Amino acid sequence: MRWQRLTRSLRHSNYRIYFFGQLVSLNGTWMQNVAQAWLVYRLTESSFMLGLVSFLSLAPVLVFGLFGGVIADRLPRFRLFLGAQVLACLQALTLGLLTVTGLVTVEWIMLLALLLGLVHAVEIPARHTLVAMLVAKEDLHNAVALNSSTFNFARFLGPMLAGWLIALWGEGPVILLNALSFLAVILAILRIRVPVTPEKLERRQEGIWDGLRFAWQRPDLRYALMIVGAVSLFANPYLVLMPVFAREVYGGGSDLLGLLVGVAGLGALAGALRLAQREKGEGLERLIAGAGLLLAAALMLFAYMPWVGGALALVVVTGYAITTLVASTNTFLQLSAPDNLRGRVMSLFSVVFIGMSPVGNLLAGALAEGLGVQLTVLLLGAVCLGFALYYRGYLGRRREA
Incomplete structure (x- = not known):
């Protein structure tokens, strides 16, 4: 019974193929993340450069992510997602070939990281909204x-495999394995058949502000997004x-990095x-608050x-807490948003x-250069504690109102 409750979304064939x-x-993807981080650190031995490369790979989502949501609401989500996967595959192939041929430089890594970030700005909202098209609402x-x-x-x-393979082969072949792995999701999307209904074709002509207004009101x-933002910035x-x-x-190498x-x-x-074992979507806000304190x-x-x-x-505990908080917020938003604003x-x-x-990431890299990596993480955790207590206080005030 518990297993059936855990996997009930997989009874939908389209979602099963996608899954x-x-x-x-x-x-x-995770193998490339570890290989790229080790490559950057090997080339530069700089914690700031680790933060900078990570900044470049995600900054386009901050700048263009809201536009990506409008695109996901107005254009076919499957085509958007498929195109994004093809472009990400080409990015991995380019980086892998540059690395195995010895032509890679940190400047190449930075440029390719920035290009991948542009792809993510459209791919991420398309992926989140696509899931809602693959299952019935009660299974969302x-x-x-x-x-x-x-x-x-x-x-x-992925990281543990990457740590072992980097020690055996080097970073380049591991990144090329990621390029190959994209074929699995590309073929899966090509196999999915979702009927197009008039409701889905009735694309909205509203803009970015409609989604922002809905969330602000x-x-x-608002408070759930606030604590997710705190986790993103400081955890x-x-x-x-x-x-x-x-x-x-800890005096280790790439194998210990992969393990961590x-x-x-x-x-x-x-x-x-x-x-996934929860039968209903209620009580998510309490989970968010508890996970923030644990984190x-x-x-x-x-x-x-x-x-x-x-x-x-x-x-392990940190990973558990972050996912509990973020996935609970994701689910809370998905259940709260109307379909025409979901993207x-x-x-x-x-x-x-x-x-x-x-x-x-950029802030952490800069702080670690000046304060040391351990003091930096301690300070980040203390800031997270402040936000978690503030969110818990909001829930308490709302119950009393």
Whole structure:
């Protein structure tokens, strides 16, 4: 019974095809993330450059993400998503070939990271809204959670595979494996057949402001987006600093980097699967508040953990808390948004969560250069604690009103 509740979205054939295509492709994506981070650190030995490259890969989502939501509401989402996957595949192929031929420079990495970020500005809102077209509405919260579970399973397995393969082959072949993995999701999208109804063809002529107005007029959505933004700015950047923890704090190599990033994915997978088992979408705000407090505590403890085993355990908790908070907010927004505004509302989520990350990554990289990586993570965790307490206070005030 529990297994059926966990996997009920997979009874929809279109979602099932999409789910397994994404599962393969996302493993490749996380392998490239680790390989690229190790490559940048090997070339520059700079935590600031780690933050800068990550900034460039996500900054376009911050600048153009809302426009991506309008595009996702007005143009066929499947074609948008398919085109974005093809372009991301070509980006990985280019970076991989430059690396294996020894022509890669940090400038090439920065340029290609920026181009990939432009693709993500359209791909992310299209992907979020596409899921709602593949399942019945009563299964949407399960589908969102399972979608998060594919991302986080890949976040667990992909980095560990990458760490081992980088030590064996180097970064270039690992990045080329990611280019190959895109074929799985491209073929999956080509196999999906969703009937086009007059309701879906009735594309809205409103603009960006309609989605912003809808979210602003709902205090529950405003506060949920606020805490997601805090996680993006002050919690997610700890992963960008993992190469520094792996080499300088714990004296390891690419295999330890892969393990540190991978166990974060293990915790995140556990959080996503727990959400997928929920029968209903109620009570998500309480989950968001609790996850925020747990995340802040785990980050602050991780910062100065001297034992690598203890650090790995805390990273698991951190991954669990981030995914619980973010996926709960994603589901909350999906259930709250009308279909004609879903692309814009989810693009706002993308801007707040993914688009703010590059600012946090750049900030974390700069702080780590001056204050050291451990003090930086401690400060980031303390700021997260303040936001989590503020959000919890809002929920308390609303109950009393």
